[in-house]
Amino acid sequence: MSNHYDLISIGAGSGGLSIAERAASYGAKVAVIENKELGGTCVNVGCVPKKVMWYAAGVAQGLMDAQDYGFDVDLEGDAGKLNWKKLVDKRENYIGGILDWYDGYLGGAGVEVIEGGAKFLDNKTIEVDVDGEKITYTADNIVIASGGRPIIPANIEGSELGLNSDGFFQELHDIQPKKVVVVGGGYIALELAMLMDGLGSDVSVLHQGWPVLEGFDSTIQAALSQQMKDDGLKRYHDEIISKVVDQGEGPDGLKQVTIEFEDGTKITDVDSLIWAIGRRPNTDNIGLENTDVEVSPRGTVVVDDYEKTTVDGIYAIGDIIGKAPLTPVAIAAGRRLGDRLYGGKPERKMSYDDIATVMFTHPPIGTIGMSEEKALEVYGDDVANGGIKVYKTDFVPMYHTMTRHKVKTHMKLIVQGENEKIVGCHIIGLGADEMLQGFAVAIRMGATKADFDDTIAIHPVSAEELVTMK
Numbered sequence: 001m002s003n004h005y006d007l008i009s010i011g012a013g014s015g016g017l018s019i020a021e022r023a024a025s026y027g028a029k030v031a032v033i034e035n036k037e038l039g040g041t042c043v044n045v046g047c048v049p050k051k052v053m054w055y056a057a058g059v060a061q062g063l064m065d066a067q068d069y070g071f072d073v074d075l076e077g078d079a080g081k082l083n084w085k086k087l088v089d090k091r092e093n094y095i096g097g098i099l100d101w102y103d104g105y106l107g108g109a110g111v112e113v114i115e116g117g118a119k120f121l122d123n124k125t126i127e128v129d130v131d132g133e134k135i136t137y138t139a140d141n142i143v144i145a146s147g148g149r150p151i152i153p154a155n156i157e158g159s160e161l162g163l164n165s166d167g168f169f170q171e172l173h174d175i176q177p178k179k180v181v182v183v184g185g186g187y188i189a190l191e192l193a194m195l196m197d198g199l200g201s202d203v204s205v206l207h208q209g210w211p212v213l214e215g216f217d218s219t220i221q222a223a224l225s226q227q228m229k230d231d232g233l234k235r236y237h238d239e240i241i242s243k244v245v246d247q248g249e250g251p252d253g254l255k256q257v258t259i260e261f262e263d264g265t266k267i268t269d270v271d272s273l274i275w276a277i278g279r280r281p282n283t284d285n286i287g288l289e290n291t292d293v294e295v296s297p298r299g300t301v302v303v304d305d306y307e308k309t310t311v312d313g314i315y316a317i318g319d320i321i322g323k324a325p326l327t328p329v330a331i332a333a334g335r336r337l338g339d340r341l342y343g344g345k346p347e348r349k350m351s352y353d354d355i356a357t358v359m360f361t362h363p364p365i366g367t368i369g370m371s372e373e374k375a376l377e378v379y380g381d382d383v384a385n386g387g388i389k390v391y392k393t394d395f396v397p398m399y400h401t402m403t404r405h406k407v408k409t410h411m412k413l414i415v416q417g418e419n420e421k422i423v424g425c426h427i428i429g430l431g432a433d434e435m436l437q438g439f440a441v442a443i444r445m446g447a448t449k450a451d452f453d454d455t456i457a458i459h460p461v462s463a464e465e466l467v468t469m470k
């Protein structure tokens with residue numbers, strides 16, 4: 001069998017699978033090389049298991065809200081109690097089903113799967129360690145789609161006693177950690193912190209500085225901070241961890257740790273310390289030193305506007321390029337690259353502007369475009385000269401008028417220039433996750449405030465506020 005392909009992808013995550021599938025659909029001879037599970041981060045230790053847990057936390061809140069809607073729900077004793085193992089088993093079973101589906105589907109789609117760790121030997125040759133046997137492969141086009149991995153701090157004694165997000169999904173199978181400390185103030189930290197809070201754990205968040213969610217609109221940062229406070233999450237933002245100490249097995253059978261701070265204070269009896277302090281691109285394990293591919297100081301692969309690296313015939317897509325590390329971005333880049341390389345569609349270029357994103361906190365956050373702060377920096381506030389103007393509202397959504405647990409919704413539109421083109425839309429509140437996609441289409445098409453105002457509202461839904469904002 002020839003080991004030469006039209007296209008090989010290193011990595012079979014969101015990006016790698018999408019380029020492989022698209023290239024194969026045009027008749028190219030394609031292989032993906034994967035050293036872990038098909039589907040990569042999103043399916044196995046990211047979006048998918050996270051969203052299942054997010055739903056579960058929503059169900060937990062729903063049980064409590066049910067009483068406020070007149071249901072005779074008795075939550076005393078074991079009634080309404082979460083069976084953590086059952087939830088995790090079901091979640092993993094669901095993921096197992098996706099992986100089984102890939103097995104059948106990829107063969108049918110003409111994508112060969114090579115299991116093993118890939119490493120470049122030169123600009124055209126890849127060596128794969130398949131169960132200890134080294135096999136070389138060549139391809140006209142090679143796509144680096146090896147993603148990233150979560151980091152833990154190297155300089156804190158005992159940091160290895162904590163988990164990262166991979167460990168959160170892979171190791172916490174049987175017992176729900178009762179006392180959880182999450183370090184970080186970004187997407188992963190806050191999603192995991194809020195879902196564990198929703199599932200009833202005692203959660204503390206440790207992050208550097210103030211506020212959380214650096215780069216997000218200030219309204220979103222403040223609203224989420226307030227919600228975390230209202231929900232009873234503990235916050236530590238000035239304390240610096242000096243070391244993590246093993247406390248042995250706790251009463252529930254989980255290994256417990258003590259977190260010690262430089263000021264002498266401590267958090268004891270922590271069942272689960274979760275590091276969510278960022279991710280490192282997987283450029284250090286694929287033999288790039290044997291190629292002429294340029295790697296940035298941040299460890300990401302340098303690409304041009306067409307995802308081409310500094311070597312002809314080597315491309316990079318997804319998290320590895322460090323631009324908008326999101327699954328649909330990796331997928332869209334892969335499909336467009338496939339269309340350009342094999343589909344005769346050279347115009348299919350990926351745009352990294354105005355990408356909508358949702359954070360699955362409780363409540364969820366939906367955001368697209370510039371924050372107010374960024375827009376002010378770029379355009380200023382002189383509307384007659386292209387500056388920005390801000391429309392915002394906050395309210396208690398109708399669902400929560402009936403519940404004791406109140407969760408406010410905040411919405412903000414940032415418009416630019418005299419025709420009030422929308423350059424930013426930020427929502428935190430019930431339903432924001434499902435609300436944003438349609439608005440994102442309109443905003444990407446260049447919608448103005450007048451276009452929003454001319455759209456007849458749907459009533460009674462929270463989204464109507466976006467087309468009636470004063």
Ligand SMILES: Cc1cc2nc3c(=O)[nH]c(=O)nc-3n(C[C@H](O)[C@H](O)[C@H](O)COP(=O)(O)OP(=O)(O)OC[C@H]3O[C@@H](n4cnc5c(N)ncnc54)[C@H](O)[C@@H]3O)c2cc1C
Pocket residue numbers: 010011012013014015016033034035036037038039040041042043045046047048050116117118119145146147148165188282285286317318319320325326327328330360
């Ligand atoms: C906890 C968490 C939650 C997330 N939630 C969301 C979300 O809700 N929505 C969203 O859009 N995004 C989310 N993301 C981000 C999303 O998962 C990534 O943006 C996406 O998976 C990137 O796809 P990728 O193909 O670039 O990389 P990956 O999916 O990471 O795939 C890379 C693959 O390459 C493999 N690989 C690495 N090195 C080698 C090698 N040498 N040889 C062979 N194979 C190799 C890896 O094993 C991996 O399977 C989340 C991420 C995390 C961690």
Ligand SMILES: NC(=O)c1ccc[n+]([C@@H]2O[C@H](COP(=O)([O-])OP(=O)(O)OC[C@H]3O[C@@H](n4cnc5c(N)ncnc54)[C@H](O)[C@@H]3O)[C@@H](O)[C@H]2O)c1
Pocket residue numbers: 153183184185186187188189191206207208213214276277278279324325326357358359360
């Ligand atoms: N819902 C989603 O779409 C979703 C969910 C999860 C992740 N993601 C993607 O994955 C990417 C990575 O997420 P992430 O949470 O790993 O990164 P992030 O950049 O969002 O957050 C990292 C956080 O760690 C903090 N930090 C860094 N070093 C620290 C240290 N030494 N001590 C304490 N805190 C420290 C940073 O201040 C920041 O708050 C995101 O940018 C996002 O694109 C998306």
